[in-house]
Amino acid sequence: MRLAEIFERVVGQDAPVHFRAYDGSTAGDPTSDTAVVVRTPVALNYLAQSPGALGLTRAYVSGHIDVEGDMYTALKRMADVTFSEGHRLSPLEMARIARSIGWVKFVNRVPPPPQEVLPTRLFNLGARHAKGRDAEVIHHHYDVSNAFYELVLGPSMTYTCAVFPTADATLEEAQEAKYELVARKLDLREGMRLLDVGCGWGGMVRHAARKGVKALGVTLSKEQAEWASKRIAQEGLSDLAEVRHMDYRDVPDGAYDRISSIGLTEHIGKKNLPAYFASLYAKLKPGGRLLNHCITRPRNDLPPMHRDGVINRYVFPDGELEGPAEIQREMNDAGFEIRHQENLREHYALTLRQWCANLDRNWDAAVREVGQGTARVWRLYMAGCVLGFERNVVQLHQILGVKLDGTDAHMPLRPNFQ
Structure with a gap:
């Protein structure tokens, strides 16, 4: 045949x-x-x-x-x-x-391409979400090449869902709008201390510093931390902004007015969510706020994600997604009072379309930087994710929680986020 x-x-x-x-x-x-x-x-x-x-x-x-x-x-x-x-x-x-x-x-068996992370390799790194294993899987995905990420993500160097004020806004405008939305939800003000966990290349940290906020970002990616530190110095923000190569679990408790977690929860794992949110709760001062921004599943009663599938093998080893109610419940059980939630699913589809266009436009340079195989992984994965968000296979939720100061949430009577 x-x-x-x-x-x-x-x-x-x-x-x-x-x-x-x-x-x-x-x-x-x-x-x-x-x-x-x-x-x-x-x-x-x-x-x-x-x-x-x-x-x-x-x-x-x-x-x-x-x-x-x-x-x-x-x-x-x-x-x-x-x-x-x-x-x-x-x-x-x-x-x-x-x-x-x-x-x-x-x-006639043929070995998988080298871009695939085999389950046996993960097993040899220890238990899921142990610090050493987390560091290695973050290295696999985020330490590909800063130059490659610049080709795909554009000048904002932001690898999370943007917020498009209009459908024809540029990617950079939409990423800036996302950071400003987070800042408004957190009510960031001059003199506050912000902790940004899983800070990537420091976009939120720099945005906060420009408002007079003393901001610390932490990431398990050494290349991200190095790039972010250089950019902070170039922008003259070193007095207020800092990015460290460290695990969020090692950040001291009780020191921060606000915490942003933008795209980290997907790497935590369901069984670790209670400890994750308890840790963030402990790091906040009374009256402090947490804004948790993460990819979610459309329902909470779906069976667990296939841990041996394409995304886990090629893109996000050990990644896990939960439904929005699961995330909210764990935040609530950790002590946070939930004050606001919204779904930005359509915005992530628009964001991914922009990243796909950047990769196609810079294809030859991307292949020179990371090789044909890795560039192909990204082309396939990002285009597939556009479909996923458009068809409601996955969503993106921002959930705002407050660590009450006694019984006072220090919130306005009506949200003023927009």
């Missing part, structure tokens, strides 16, 4: 993408502006070893499958047809396809 025939059996004869294979066969729409190209038989080895998303990812990252045209458009069109009721193959049909590919594909 030729590969184009298999493609048609899986997605139908009217697929809205073009398909080409090394055996010369073609399928789908020949006029489409996107194409899936199977370049070598090794792609079939990967699919035989790991049917589904993992096998496809391995084949794409290693260059045995290519996607021509816009990655998001290709993924969206393929998702529309492969998840439709009319194109779901039975186990018997899948077995027939496997036999037609040839059983040799099942025995």
